[in-house]
Amino acid sequence: MKKFLNTAESFLPDALAGLAAAHPELRVDLDTGTVVRSDAPTEGRVALVSGGGSGHEPLHTGFVGAGMLDAACPGEIFTSPVPDQMLSAATAVNSGAGVLFVVKNYTGDVLNFEMAADLASEEGIEVQSVLVNDDVAVEDSTFTAGRRGTGATLFVEKIAGAAAARGDDLASVAEIGRRVNAASRSFAVALTACTTPSAGRPGFDLPEDEIEVGVGIHGEPGRSREKLRPANEIAADVLEIILNDHDLASGDEAIVMVNGLGGTPLSELYLVYGEVSSLLAKRGITIVRRLVGDYVTSLDMAGCSITVCRAEEPFLALWDAPVNTPALRWGV
Amino acid sequence: MKKFLNTAESFLPDALAGLAAAHPELRVDLDTGTVVRSDAPTEGRVALVSGGGSGHEPLHTGFVGAGMLDAACPGEIFTSPVPDQMLSAATAVNSGAGVLFVVKNYTGDVLNFEMAADLASEEGIEVQSVLVNDDVAVEDSTFTAGRRGTGATLFVEKIAGAAAARGDDLASVAEIGRRVNAASRSFAVALTACTTPSAGRPGFDLPEDEIEVGVGIHGEPGRSREKLRPANEIAADVLEIILNDHDLASGDEAIVMVNGLGGTPLSELYLVYGEVSSLLAKRGITIVRRLVGDYVTSLDMAGCSITVCRAEEPFLALWDAPVNTPALRWGV
Amino acid sequence: MDIDLARAWVRAIAEAIEADKERLTRLDAEIGDGDHGNNMDRGFSAAVQALDTLTPGTAGDVLVKTGTTLISRVGGASGPLYGTVFRTAGKRLAAGDAGVADLAAALGAGLDSVCKLGSAQVGDKTMVDALSPAVDALSTAADSESDLGTATAAAAEAADKGAQSTVPLQARKGRASYLGPRSVGHLDPGAASTALIFRVLANVAAADPDAPRGGA
Amino acid sequence: MDIDLARAWVRAIAEAIEADKERLTRLDAEIGDGDHGNNMDRGFSAAVQALDTLTPGTAGDVLVKTGTTLISRVGGASGPLYGTVFRTAGKRLAAGDAGVADLAAALGAGLDSVCKLGSAQVGDKTMVDALSPAVDALSTAADSESDLGTATAAAAEAADKGAQSTVPLQARKGRASYLGPRSVGHLDPGAASTALIFRVLANVAAADPDAPRGGA
């Protein structure tokens, strides 16, 4: 394993210490395992708390700041955080207007956030949750744990965060978060496996000419293994899968993200975005906003995910609203 | 080779087509090989043009926009652009106030930019150049091509760009660019080699327990090969090399960048930043601004570079000035 | 089961998991995200530490403390799930020195709570596939008035078989379910850790000097 | 050298480089950035295309066009450097059918210009290490009034030797100089491509039906 680290055990606290040093505008608390806006709680505003396993940076810690998250709870690498973290975060950010938990749909995240919500309620904090489950690689049936939350998490955090910032109440912020999730679909392809510091070797072996199709963001294998193909074919296949599951139609507008999984250069992501953009144009779908870069990663995995969100009213205005976080910043 | 691409030959135009699709605010011209602010030329303002081999994204194309570059000239992967590109760019952005070329010190870049400057002068465009040579891994002697330009390029482009934006004349903008370069030092370490689309395999083989120390950003091997060490030791060694060459003293302020080479996760970069930050603090040097992320990359290379720039008057104010580009945005 | 035995059990789990951490993680890498061994190790070593400063009134207190520690230290799916098993079982085991029937009832309550929390049932390829037959074996042993050593040996045997039974199954819960048919042919890591927990219980019960040699 | 021979030379360079592209790139990967083969290939295939639409007045025009095409299509260090060699040599070779002495003088001017542009001298481990002895060989051949075939064969031989002489050297110019002592033991890619260019010149000169069989 080749990584910049001191010991595998200290990887997470050391990385968080670096985050703290780099971002004086955040309160990084290693004891409670929380990253909080230093101006929290924001009076009269609903607060957003998210979190999940670490290893997906900048998600979630890089999205803490004005117009997005009030706090993030980084778990161990690829392991959802514990309820105590979310309780600490909720306590730190609640101004009385209530707290929205943005939860990616994984058994661990769901259970830990549920327990945290119970604890927070017991302490008199009003909590609602938005469950993000945008990954169409997983069938949403009683035969699975349900669709995973991946790229749409950023969309939910940005748009619901903007709703909170403009003063919407908890029910409305939760409602818009759920609508963003419902309007979003994602799918990911990996060229290589990722290596966690503790495992010290790649989660799976992938021959030089094969890709994992429908991978998650935790280094778990995908739903199938296929031959490496030209980028335009991969993009077409992925979009086909996404749009088969989406009711986007010609004339619709979309917010699109081509997201790197950590080990893929920006030039390749732009190349994929170019393909996505012309494929959508052929279907009469207009991309009105886009992100191209590493936002929801899997450590050093080479690969990318594509997320398509229908730009319903009032998503676009909230998307454009100011945001000032380490990893997403505009309008400020 | 595992990359998102259609063919190795079409990699660069395909990636630039994606850049064009993603950034309607840029004029991406595949024929002239230029990426230009769509509002260029900016009346009465000195224009900045940079460029170099591709494969270092977001450098330079991602830094085109208000407050930074007016145009970038992307060469083939790791190959400096040709004079015609810089001439086209200079013609497109010159408002009459002159054009500053920001040139990284590589034989190819220097020669091609020089030829372009000659051609531009012949066409009546006033041109000055700043040569960036911050990489202390290379000895600056008659026995080498001189120090390479790496991370400090971003610093020069940002700070000189801000000087141009506030209306400084060409000589002053060039002067501040040269001062930024003189105040900056960089050094890079690679954990893996990178793979160019045309070569199709890594530029060098590196055993599982070794690192290349003092690598450049073109996949060239480093000045030595050493055993993999804990991140705090690597950071200490790199800072030692940088500070031995720098006249930074206790009480000084610095702008610091911990830059990923393309294949290294953000969490590791933050971890390294944490080490750098405490090592500098021990020496009484205060980091007043910092960047942590992928800014000057080498395709998919795992590794990082550290750049330290003394925050002289008036660098800080110019650093903080608004910038609105795909890869660097604040104050807008 | 008395306080000492409960403590010994948790300590032995921590040791066994530490020793077997890599296997559990490897199993999880195959059909999950490769952290199960670390998760369990982090949780049980924290539980051992927490117990060091606890003065429990009953064996149940030991298990409750273990469960709450797992919940607040493990994260992931296994943290809340195992935490709930131990916490629920511990609450039920409030009595002084619990016999086989008490233990069977307590762990049965733990099983019920985890099935409810994770909406899993036998055959979904989870820890439940090992836990459920182990609880059944304890109940059967209680009915036939076996001693703790015999009962826990039977439970360990049943948990082991239950874990092995997950190999041919397609996962319907947890991360492995994302793989669909690709999850077939792999041992579920949670079922493997449950089998280990019961194997260790049988070991500490067998070594227990206070263990009643006759019926429960 | 007449127009046809000049054209044939450039075409033959393009073919030879395309065939040998991977070796040049590999040499460059060892002590540079692994693009030399592609750079040369891009440049010379563009030059062949450019010549297709050119009606040159002299052999020199062919070389000038080749040089300007290299400059505007190659980039990197080799683009301006080789471009300048060909452009300068071509300007000097303005006369109709150039003999060995003219060619030696033209390429000598090319050598001077590239040394000046890149501030390189023999021994710096660059293309100059192959170009310089090749020019010397041509001059010597001119002095002894050899024919073009003999002269270019000698030049090819000298360029080859010159290229080989770069192996034990430590680079003082270009990208390889960054490696310091690590550049020792490798053939310089630019010297290798120069050797190839002269090898090809000897081949086309030998095959040239118009070639004077006697002295230049």
Ligand SMILES: Nc1ncnc2c1ncn2[C@@H]1O[C@H](COP(=O)(O)OP(=O)(O)O)[C@@H](O)[C@H]1O
């Ligand atoms: N819904 C569920 N009900 C019961 N057990 C479950 C459920 N989901 C997962 N598990 C168990 O948890 C184990 C995985 O634990 P672990 O790897 O620690 O957590 P995570 O999946 O969050 O990484 C699985 O092997 C399975 O036995």
Ligand SMILES: Nc1ncnc2c1ncn2[C@@H]1O[C@H](COP(=O)(O)OP(=O)(O)O)[C@@H](O)[C@H]1O
């Ligand atoms: N200053 C110089 N003078 C003469 N030749 C040089 C100089 N610098 C580099 N070269 C030649 O250029 C070759 C490299 O060309 P190429 O790989 O195409 O360009 P780059 O180094 O820009 O990638 C070297 O092998 C060397 O022969």
Ligand SMILES: [Mg+2]
């Ligand atoms: Mg996990």
Ligand SMILES: [Mg+2]
């Ligand atoms: Mg090059």
Ligand SMILES: [Mg+2]
């Ligand atoms: Mg797991």
Ligand SMILES: [Mg+2]
């Ligand atoms: Mg090269």
